[in-house]
Amino acid sequence: MTVHGTRGRYPGYARSGPLTPSTGPADTGIRPPTVFHRHRRPASTRPRQRVWQRHYAVLRSLAADEPHGILPAIAPGVQFEGDGLGKWLQRQRRSWAELSEEQQQRLTALRVKPAERPAPATAAKGTAKTSAFQRGLAALTQYIQREGRTVVGRSHIEELPDGSAIKLGVFLSNQKARRDRLDAKQRAALAELGYTWAAGQSGRS
Numbered sequence: 001m002t003v004h005g006t007r008g009r010y011p012g013y014a015r016s017g018p019l020t021p022s023t024g025p026a027d028t029g030i031r032p033p034t035v036f037h038r039h040r041r042p043a044s045t046r047p048r049q050r051v052w053q054r055h056y057a058v059l060r061s062l063a064a065d066e067p068h069g070i071l072p073a074i075a076p077g078v079q080f081e082g083d084g085l086g087k088w089l090q091r092q093r094r095s096w097a098e099l100s101e102e103q104q105q106r107l108t109a110l111r112v113k114p115a116e117r118p119a120p121a122t123a124a125k126g127t128a129k130t131s132a133f134q135r136g137l138a139a140l141t142q143y144i145q146r147e148g149r150t151v152v153g154r155s156h157i158e159e160l161p162d163g164s165a166i167k168l169g170v171f172l173s174n175q176k177a178r179r180d181r182l183d184a185k186q187r188a189a190l191a192e193l194g195y196t197w198a199a200g201q202s203g204r205s
Helices: 046-064 085-094 101-109 121-147 168-177 184-192
Strands: none
Touching (some): 046 101
């Protein structure tokens, strides 16, 4: 049995052959219409984009009022018409890598630069450790020059010119106990002050 009159049942389709109940659509040339979707920015990002454009327009206006068009320094606490302009600018500098290339170029034109990254934690620890040894060494040198001897009481505290107090007796005892973990420069500095145990990785004073 052949079914005719499919135009009303399947609007938008162009029939070029019969439709049979037993086989369904034959190779009749019927094809679904092609739908083209225009790429649109997700709705959730459009408000953020408008906020970004508004703050950027304020920055550009401020720069235009300055000599040579250079944006003045804007602290994080600066407000503009109720908006936290300073905090917004700080966020842009901190999240520079997350900005689009166009946004980066616009901010760069206003002399805005990405925030400097802090030094790695491991490097900071190493610096603090080295500084502690240098302060102890400075206190030990000061003590020996004043007292004329290398023996330091366990409870002695030496005050440096900058006002910092060094537990010198504890420092010296710790260096002797940990001499195997001192590097060559640290051992050499202590040996130069007269501590023979620091001349090698082990020894006695």
